[in-house]
Amino acid sequence: MATPLKRSYCTDATWLGRSDCRHCSIRHLMLFSGLPESAFEDHLAPVDHFIFPAGSTLFREGDNDAAVFSIRRGITKLLSLTSDGTQRIVRLLGPGMSAGLELLDPGERYRHSAVAVSEIDACRIPVATIEKLERDFPEICHQVRQRLQMQLDRADEWIVELGTGPARKRIAHLMLMMMEYTSDTNREITLLSGTDIGAIIGASPETVSRIMADMKRNGILQKNSNGLYKGNTPALESMLEEAG
């Protein structure tokens, strides 16, 4: 267990061994939910289980590692380059979400770079495994479709709520989104860096810093003893409805 190994991929990550998908404790959340037990009896291409430290890269835009990642714990950001060279974050993926599904179309490459925001626990599923399962178990098609649809819904929300209006509103919305999507039962969140928030809402780090400082002063965001932050939901929501 937890033995580092020579590999040509995921070099920054710690290998936790081959995944035993059949007995995965959170399979109900994952890409392979809904598959019958018999699906795992075949000699499938290996599914590996990794821990990625914060800041490490799962895959890079333009590559093709012939694998999809299924996030078990932690949060990944998907980065895209704009035409003027700056980077923008187009999505945050948490537990149960899949990254790199675009490789299911033959000849395609990763559309984004995936970088761990926090420490991440993820399974690396070879595309060949998914293709083989698709032949015998149509259920996997639905799982893939549902995950794409979820990402499309998130992308649309990103466009609508984080792409317009004054920066204060967009940050308020981002805070509410992170509180909603966290797996933490107290809805406490780890704050992203100012640069990351800027790359999400399309604002400069300085503007983000000013607004975040203001929210902390006004008690809209309160730092907890464990370093997590608790957001004042009513105050945040009231900011969204204001005119302007």
Add this chain to the structure above:
Amino acid sequence: MATPLKRSYCTDATWLGRSDCRHCSIRHLMLFSGLPESAFEDHLAPVDHFIFPAGSTLFREGDNDAAVFSIRRGITKLLSLTSDGTQRIVRLLGPGMSAGLELLDPGERYRHSAVAVSEIDACRIPVATIEKLERDFPEICHQVRQRLQMQLDRADEWIVELGTGPARKRIAHLMLMMMEYTSDTNREITLLSGTDIGAIIGASPETVSRIMADMKRNGILQKNSNGLYKGNTPALESMLEEAG
């Protein structure tokens, strides 16, 4: 042919009759491409063919008409309401794209309203038809997945290129996108209304008007005799790389 009919759906549209998907002249573009001839021998739920006038509504956010639309000709906009009540356009769909695929998940409703930007030629495919085909022809799963992936790619481009930077750059990018996605061989485009462009890039109609007027004066956009516009690609592209 072209006979108006009493229907509970698509009331603004002209019914062109039942679609004969097997002999569809552009089937290679559509959701049913790749299906064998035998797929159409069954007693499928009916696929109808409509013409929607510009400005008419294909479906409304929150409804469930148990049908997906496959666009044959023209352009639809997908509208979403923001938290402060204004509307935002999250996507433009042209020939070959499908609208309403979210209904393939049981119990779901349309996530957007779909409104015709130009006159539209579209087929209305009952969800039951797709579900039936999925059982026998796994190829349809791939077609659905590819269309979702295309929409996700478009949404990401929307976020990255239309969500950041000065309004002039975003409009330049929108013009290039419309030139790229038009089916017109001369790459000439129909200009959207100022309000629509504003709802796409997140700017006021006044700002859009000023920038568009400027582009027309500088010859970056030239009006043609047929009312279409031709864009100066190099000039538009050079605007994207400028700093700021």
Add this chain to the structure above:
DNA sequence: CGGTAAATTGACTGCTCTCAATTTACGTGG
């Protein structure tokens, strides 16, 4: 303890929003 990177804060400039007035476009009805 030192060095680098990130965050914070200030001052100033420039872009975009809002409000308002005017012009243009377009469909209707005489």
Add this chain to the structure above:
DNA sequence: CCACGTAAATTGAGAGCAGTCAATTTACCG
């Protein structure tokens, strides 16, 4: 065919928000 009414587009002026540049403080890692 013209006159009219409504809606959209255009243009101007002023205020506010956000970007940039720069200086300082803080945080973090070795």
